[in-house]
Amino acid sequence: MVKPGRDFYCLCSPIELRSETSVKSVYGTIEWLQKFKSAEAKGVTVEHIRCSLDPRHNRGGKRNGNLQLVLQTSHLSDFVWTWMRECVIPNPVLQLFKDTALTGFEPLPAKIEKMRTSGTKASVQIPEAWELVVTGKGGDAHPDSGIRLLYACPVCGYTRYSSFKEGIIVDEEQWDGSDFFKVNGYPNFIMITERVKDIIVENKLTNCAIIRSEDLRWGNIPRPEDHPENFVPTKVVVRGPAET
Numbered sequence: 001m002v003k004p005g006r007d008f009y010c011l012c013s014p015i016e017l018r019s020e021t022s023v024k025s026v027y028g029t030i031e032w033l034q035k036f037k038s039a040e041a042k043g044v045t046v047e048h049i050r051c052s053l054d055p056r057h058n059r060g061g062k063r064n065g066n067l068q069l070v071l072q073t074s075h076l077s078d079f080v081w082t083w084m085r086e087c088v089i090p091n092p093v094l095q096l097f098k099d100t101a102l103t104g105f106e107p108l109p110a111k112i113e114k115m116r117t118s119g120t121k122a123s124v125q126i127p128e129a130w131e132l133v134v135t136g137k138g139g140d141a142h143p144d145s146g147i148r149l150l151y152a153c154p155v156c157g158y159t160r161y162s163s164f165k166e167g168i169i170v171d172e173e174q175w176d177g178s179d180f181f182k183v184n185g186y187p188n189f190i191m192i193t194e195r196v197k198d199i200i201v202e203n204k205l206t207n208c209a210i211i212r213s214e215d216l217r218w219g220n221i222p223r224p225e226d227h228p229e230n231f232v233p234t235k236v237v238v239r240g241p242a243e244t
């Protein structure tokens with residue numbers, strides 16, 4: 001087993017608390033989802049990655065341009081989440097993260113185009129906002145997680161990792177020490193240190209959920225390791241020179 005080390009957490013939208021699997025969170029409430037809702041990103045286009053070996057590896061790559069958001073609410077929260085799990089923070093939250101010298105992220109300008117107005121208010125002051133782009137690296141998760149590389153495509157670079165069994169266990173030997181980071185194979189999971197968790201809790205920041213990374217549960221979705229036929233190309237028979 002893993003030696004007891006420091007605790008790591010996953011920072012996510014309160015949507016993750018819609019508990020089919022009764023996720024244990026240390027902070028956040030599902031009520032924020034009703035109040036703040038997910039944001040709509042306008043006119044998003046992404047690069048297309050195509051694979052000549054297996055068309056099932058075709059996928060969207062990097063997003064073109066910065067985020068432009070339409071908020072479905074007149075309430076501004078401290079975190080805004082898009083349907084694609086992008087994380088956006090208004091200026092005061094960015095300032096807080098800078099003042100506390102948190103590491104492992106870059107702010108990318110994001111524009112809130114519109115907020116829904118309510119009642120008699122003609123307009124709402126639209127704040128300056130930033131996409132929180134995580135740059136810290138956690139490397140490969142600890143093997144006790146059950147997370148391992150199942151397949152890497154030699155042509156297009158597509159990778160598939162196995163599911164986690166005991167949440168995401170961070171391997172401190174691999175982690176670069178950043179406060180915000182991601183582990184290989186799980187780009188949608190924003191991992192954070194205890195320090196980030198404490199700052200969010202102390203400042204009562206709204207519209208997020210914090211889950212101990214080892215409490216993350218896989219839920220009912222199929223586990224990739226049980227279905228390699230879904231992503232490993234069928235062997236192509238390479239023919240030698242014709243025999244005559």
Ligand SMILES: [Zn+2]
Nearest residue numbers: 051057153156
């Ligand atoms: Zn491929």
